[in-house]
Amino acid sequence: MTAKKDRRLYGRFTIDFADSPKIAPLSDAAFRTLVEMTLHSRRMLDDGFVDGRIASRKWRRRAIDELLANDVTNPSLSIVDRGYMIHDFAEHQQTRADIDAKREAGAAGGRASAEARGAAPAEPNSKLITESETKTSSSTKKRAAPERGTRVPEGLLITKEMREWAASEVPLVDLDKKLPEFIDYWKSVPGTRGVKLDWLATWKNGMRKQQEFAERDVARNAPPAQPYRWQFDGSDE
Structure with a gap:
């Protein structure tokens, strides 16, 4: 019996993520806030952006301030218009463009296979x-x-x-x-x-x-x- 395909979305974190020099010193609240913000932006396909109104509702201000100042040159968060941007989000997480390209490639591959077999595309x-x-x-x-x-x-x-x-x-x-x-x-x-x-x-x-x-x-x-x-x-x- 073929296993059912898992269609859930996932966030990507390296196994040494918690030991990073700018992540390890974070408080538990700030660490959880960064992870939840990353998963939120991934789910909403916002490519690292987090709406400031959502942030003020869901996470503590002290935790956000900690993420804004946990590195001199590249803090985990930066302030942008209408909210916050997660540093290097696109280097670690799938972006909206990545997902669209993958879907288009899959659709194109399916059409090519169907044409090669001389049959109509599958449902x-x-x-x-x-x-x-x-x-x-x-x-x-x-x-x-x-x-x-x-x-x-x-x-x-x-x-x-x-x-x-x-x-x-x-x-x-x-x-x-x-x-x-x-x-x-x-x-x-x-x-x-x-x-x-x-x-x-x-x-x-x-x-x-x-x-x-x-x-x-x-x-x-x-x-x-x-x-x-x-x-x-x-x-x-």
Whole structure:
């Protein structure tokens, strides 16, 4: 039996990451903040950028300040417009461009193999299930495979695997509410822009953007962060 392909996203950290001269001295809070920021930016495909509003909501200011000053020339974080940038993110993590290039290479390779065999390309590599497929699986097998992708199926259903992925990757998104919006949007996209080879990947990307919008709403509605003030008990006087 073939093992099920793991489609989860991963962050890359070298085995000596924690022993780096500028990482080892960090407090536990700052170390955790850097790891979580890296995974957040990786999941949102923001290439190392972290929105300042999200940062102020999710992580302590003291930990962020520590990451801004843990190296004289190349600190782990730098301040940029509207937020922070993680140092050398693209050297260690996959970027949006890396992922797009990999998907395009896979699609091109699949088309080339199909043309070499003199057969039509296989059905899109997607686990989205339609209502008609659940009722008439035999008719699905008889259907000819699409040549270069398909329009969005109107009867999409959210599978158990999709919900498990969403619980981990996009916890703020209401999947059942967003599914009709997703279908209506792609039905309205004209021409080849509305044709996709992998609707599962397209749906995941759409839900990641919805997660980003939800996180921004949370940050926008959050009370302003209070500046940290040292507390003295008189023992140092």
